[in-house]
Amino acid sequence: EPEVTQTPSHQVTQMGQEVILRCVPISNHLYFYWYRQILGQKVEFLVSFYNNEISEKSEIFDDQFSVERPDGSNFTLKIRSTKLEDSAMYFCASRAVGRDEQFFGPGTRLTVL
Amino acid sequence: GEDVEQSLFLSVREGDSSVINCTYTDSSSTYLYWYKQEPGAGLQLLTYIFSNMDMKQDQRLTVLLNKKDKHLSLRIADTQTGDSAIYFCAEKQNAGNMLTFGGGTRLMVKP
Numbered sequence: 001e002p003e004v005t006q007t008p009s010h011q012v013t014q015m016g017q018e019v020i021l022r023c024v025p026i027s028n029h030l031y032f033y034w035y036r037q038i039l040g041q042k043v044e045f046l047v048s049f050y051n052n053e054i055s056e057k058s059e060i061f062d063d064q065f066s067v068e069r070p071d072g073s074n075f076t077l078k079i080r081s082t083k084l085e086d087s088a089m090y091f092c093a094s095r096a097v098g099r100d101e102q103f104f105g106p107g108t109r110l111t112v113l
Numbered sequence: 114g115e116d117v118e119q120s121l122f123l124s125v126r127e128g129d130s131s132v133i134n135c136t137y138t139d140s141s142s143t144y145l146y147w148y149k150q151e152p153g154a155g156l157q158l159l160t161y162i163f164s165n166m167d168m169k170q171d172q173r174l175t176v177l178l179n180k181k182d183k184h185l186s187l188r189i190a191d192t193q194t195g196d197s198a199i200y201f202c203a204e205k206q207n208a209g210n211m212l213t214f215g216g217g218t219r220l221m222v223k224p
Contacts, residue, residue: 004155006155031210033210033211035212035214041216042117042214042215042216042217043156043201043203043212043214044214045211045212045213048210048211050210055210056209056210056211058211091155091156093156095210100144100161100163100205101146101158101161102146102158102212103158104148104155104156104157104158105155106154106155107155
């Protein structure tokens with residue numbers, strides 16, 4: 001069964017460094033999402049992406065964040081200058097056109113020291 | 114803004130039914146979802162219901178929706194130890210793409 005994959009599973013970085021989290025959505029899906037879950041808190045929406053542009057974003061998704069679909073298979077989340085409070089589990093999700101189910105990847109745990 | 118709430122914890126015995134409850138505030142919610150998260154794993158979509166439905170059954174899972182009370186429940190029949198996990202409900206509005214999640218209910222199944 002096709003699934004969303006994410007790499008790396010765990011990323012440790014120093015405060016102020018840039019990180020790129022990578023996702024490979026399900027192959028025929030065209031809607032892509034990033035969510036995050038800070039330890040002990042709810043899963044929060046960050047951004048949705050369709051047709052090579054951001055379709056919706058939350059207040060969390062400020063200028064430090066950017067997303068990109070660099071090729072036909074990858075979808076990335078970049079955090080330009082990480083802060084301690086960016087430490088969280090980051091989930092990628094994808095959805096097919098005409099469907100309502102969002103399928104999630106296993107997540108990348110980001111630890112900012 | 115939208116808010117989705119769940120109780121934190123539920124403990125049942127193997128073979129019993131589990132009922133996990135969820136309340137939401139946004140009356141414009143059109144789809145409501147249940148996801149399962151096992152330790153170290155991602156969010157697995159279990160089932161979802163459209164807001165014009167009252168009930169949906171899928172094998173051991175039954176979803177009940179009371180739109181008037183903005184209450185959603187997930188019933189797991191014949192609960193097994195493999196059902197132990199955190200269960201998240203989530204809602205989506207018609208206008209947007211984003212899912213709004215509850216805090217998750219940790220289900221513990223005792224043998």
